Amino acid sequence: VRSAGGDSIVSLSKSSHAALNRRSIVEKRLLLALDQKNLHVLYQPQVDLKSGNITAVEALVRWDDEEIGAVSPDELIPIAEETGLINNIGSFMLEKACEQAVLWKNAGHAIKVSINSSVREFRDKNMAKSILETLERTGCPANLLQIEITEKFALEAEAETGIIKQMRALEKEGIVFVLDDFGTGYGSFRYMQLLPISILKIDQTFIHSLKSKKNQQLVNGMVQLGKSMNLTVVAEGVETEEQMQFLTSIGCDFIQGYFVSKPSSTEEISSLLL
Numbered sequence: 001v002r003s004a005g006g007d008s009i010v011s012l013s014k015s016s017h018a019a020l021n022r023r024s025i026v027e028k029r030l031l032l033a034l035d036q037k038n039l040h041v042l043y044q045p046q047v048d049l050k051s052g053n054i055t056a057v058e059a060l061v062r063w064d065d066e067e068i069g070a071v072s073p074d075e076l077i078p079i080a081e082e083t084g085l086i087n088n089i090g091s092f093m094l095e096k097a098c099e100q101a102v103l104w105k106n107a108g109h110a111i112k113v114s115i116n117s118s119v120r121e122f123r124d125k126n127m128a129k130s131i132l133e134t135l136e137r138t139g140c141p142a143n144l145l146q147i148e149i150t151e152k153f154a155l156e157a158e159a160e161t162g163i164i165k166q167m168r169a170l171e172k173e174g175i176v177f178v179l180d181d182f183g184t185g186y187g188s189f190r191y192m193q194l195l196p197i198s199i200l201k202i203d204q205t206f207i208h209s210l211k212s213k214k215n216q217q218l219v220n221g222m223v224q225l226g227k228s229m230n231l232t233v234v235a236e237g238v239e240t241e242e243q244m245q246f247l248t249s250i251g252c253d254f255i256q257g258y259f260v261s262k263p264s265s266t267e268e269i270s271s272l273l274l
């Protein structure tokens with residue numbers, strides 16, 4: 001396993017070494033950032049295609065570390081999931097989202113706030129309880145909170161009764177579950193029978209490729225599937241007027257994406273609400 005390949009073996013181990021190193025640095029800085037509450041939240045609006053109003057916002061984590069710079073969610077979330085720090089990020093985001101929903105409500109805007117949850121957070125037996133406690137502590141009504149779970153999460157959760165129980169308990173209190181990244185899973189819809197999902201969010205890859213007739217038919221099929229199950233349908237990653245018009249014409253309920261607004265600060269969202 002040497003000779004000509006010798007070099008590539010050395011460089012392979014070098015690069016995996018670098019990846020490990022990066023991960024442990026990110027983990028260390030993340031622990032500190034969580035401790036000092038140095039993460040922050042941006043909100044991206046969702047617009048009701050019937051009324052044109054913003055009715056909900058999605059909370060997205062942002063982290064700009066003073067030593068290692070900005071770490072994107074696409075790098076941060078997998079590391080946090082592996083190390084278990086996702087539970088800390090989750091409670092931080094939940095707390096922030098609830099506080100913000102109350103601020104907007106008190107300013108006369110009853111908009112829902114959606115947070116993203118990882119399956120690992122729901123493996124904690126106290127997840128439902130601690131969500132309800134946070135609602136109580138912040139004074140946030142349960143019906144202003146939405147929880148987004150990915151289709152991948154749903155596929156894992158359908159085999160775990162502990163997770164299903166907690167989701168049902170939260171739904172009973174008025175919390176709404178959103179199925180995120182819809183269309184990226186593998187065929188099975190069994191989770192639809194088992195999990196209390198009320199909203200389907202079509203993955204942005206399908207929206208970005210709407211120029212093709214085939215993809216228009218696919219997205220139309222997804223919207224009709226959602227409607228036939230009495231679900232609300234959201235399209236994410238909407239970037240152009242044409243995409244919005246197509247989605248309106250097939251009866252999609254809500255859109256989210258750069259065409260409406262990028263993820264924004266609370267001040268920017270508040271001014272959009274006026």
Ligand code: C2E
Pocket residue numbers: 044059060061072073074077086089090093116117118180181204236237238239256257258259263
């Ligand atoms: P996601 O939940 O599917 O969120 C949508 C992502 O698409 C966001 O990326 C958003 O900034 C981006 N986006 C929104 N509109 C457009 C558009 O019109 N065009 C394009 N090209 N992109 C758009 P972001 O903020 O980088 O987050 C990436 C992923 O990281 C999220 O995907 C979500 O899975 C995860 N994530 C972010 N925040 C959290 C969090 O607090 N907790 C957990 N568990 N995951 C999070």
Ligand code: CA
Pocket residue numbers: 058116148180
């Ligand atoms: Ca999401």
Ligand code: CA
Pocket residue numbers: 180181201203204236
């Ligand atoms: Ca998504």
Ligand code: CA
Pocket residue numbers: 181
């Ligand atoms: Ca995604």
